[in-house]
Amino acid sequence: MSLHFLGNSVTLENVFIASSGTVCGPLEYLGPLGSCFDKSIQDYHYGEKSFEKAERKMLRDALDICLKRERLKYHDVDLYLGSDLLNQITSVNYLAREIMKPFIGVYGACSGFALSLALGSLLVEAGFVDRVMTMVSSHNASAERQYRYPVEYGVQKKATTTFTATGAVATLLTSQKQLVKVEAITLGRVIDYGQTDANDMGRAMAPAAFDTLMNHFQDLKRSFHDYDLVVTGDLSMYGHQILKEMLQRQKIDVVRYNDCGCMLYDLSHQPVFQGGSGCACSALVTMGSLYPQLKDKKLKRILVVSTGALLSPMMSAQKESIPCIAHAISLEAVE
Incomplete structure (x- = not known):
């Protein structure tokens, strides 16, 4: 089947979600969506000697849960796609050596979830593969010491800080x-408004979310009214408000x-700053949370816009600004 992009977007006909596996961290389990996840860990080491190994273990658990639901083994999947936050996408690369199947590692920072789903969906729609597994993970302690300061230092946080979620998710496309079904995707452009503060990700990423949303609506002749719910990835409270103001200025x-950064936690009572x-x-x-509601037809169509700050600690040290991106995935309940 030939694929035709409408600007930055493409609609799909033959891509479906078969199953998923979700593993969350301690604070995520205590949040308002805690009961929605398949498994939770009670401490950040998860029985391992390092946070990085704990993150890989969570990812393996999410993958195993996803496969078990469909009674599949590693070799039954045609292709694996993976993304995480660590240098050289450490978690997914080191897990992939256990799988021994074709693997593509992708990097989109926090937008990795939508990016891997988008790429996997394009390959399925084009008929190259029948089953694609996408995998993403992040860990608060491993990400914090890479991009800012190790949590053990107890560095005081700014009010604009966001809290890196601890968790892993595997999604099987078929x-x-x-x-x-995966109904449509919009691939984002790299947007940079000159933000330089690594402790203010919401402000940095909001313009990228705005750009992708506007392109999605323009390409597919849609608006917020065409969806039961539109969620951005991790702008959290501050970035969420900035995006709303940008849209309202355009009379949207x-x-x-x-x-999602606001939905994952109880912002009034959990120590997660902006979300x-x-x-x-x-x-x-x-x-x-949302995928089960689509399966039960409580939701008919949703748009997920995962946002990512493509910052490099080295370039931040050189006073470079932070380029950002957002990718959008439209998910729809099948009649």
């Missing part, structure tokens, strides 16, 4: 009809909109 009617971020943030909310 060409065989299921209860939920913003309805049924929320942000969640990280690859696992939009993945946990989407596959843990």
Whole structure:
């Protein structure tokens, strides 16, 4: 089947979600969506000697849960796609050596969930593969010491700080009809408004979310009213409000909109500052909470816009600004 992009977007006919597996961290389990996840860990080491190994173990658990639901083994999947936040996408690369199947590692920072789903969906729709597994993970302690300071230092946080979600999510895509389909995707452009503060990700990523949303609506002749729910990835409270203001200035009617970084935690009582971020943030909310509602037809169509700050600690040290991106995935209940 030939694929034709309409601007930055493409609609799909033959891509479905077969199953998922979700593993969350301690604070995520204590949040309002805690009961939605398949498994939770009670401490950040998860029985391992390092946070990085704990993250890989969570990812393996999510993959095993996803496969078990369909009674599949590793070799039954044609292709694996994976993304995480660590240098050289450490978690997914080191897990892939256990799988011994074709693997593509992708990097989109916190937008990795939507990016891997988008790429996997294009390959399934084009008929190259029948089953694609996408995997994403993030870990608060491993990400914090890479991009900012190790949590053990106890460095004081700014009010604009977001909290990297701890979790892992595996999603199985297939060409065989299921209860939920990937209906459309919009690939994002790299947007940079000159933000330089690594502790203010919401402000940095909001313009990228705005750009992708506007392109999605323009390409497909849609608006917020065409969705039961539109969620951004991890702008959290501050970035969420900035995006709403940007849309309202364009006289866009913003309805049924929320942000996964706000939904994942109880912002009034949990120590997560502005809310969640990280690859696992939009993945946990989407596959843990929203995907089951689509299967049960409580939701008919949703748009997930995962956002990512493509910052490099080295370039930040050189006073470079932070380029950002957002990718959008439309998920729809099958009649």
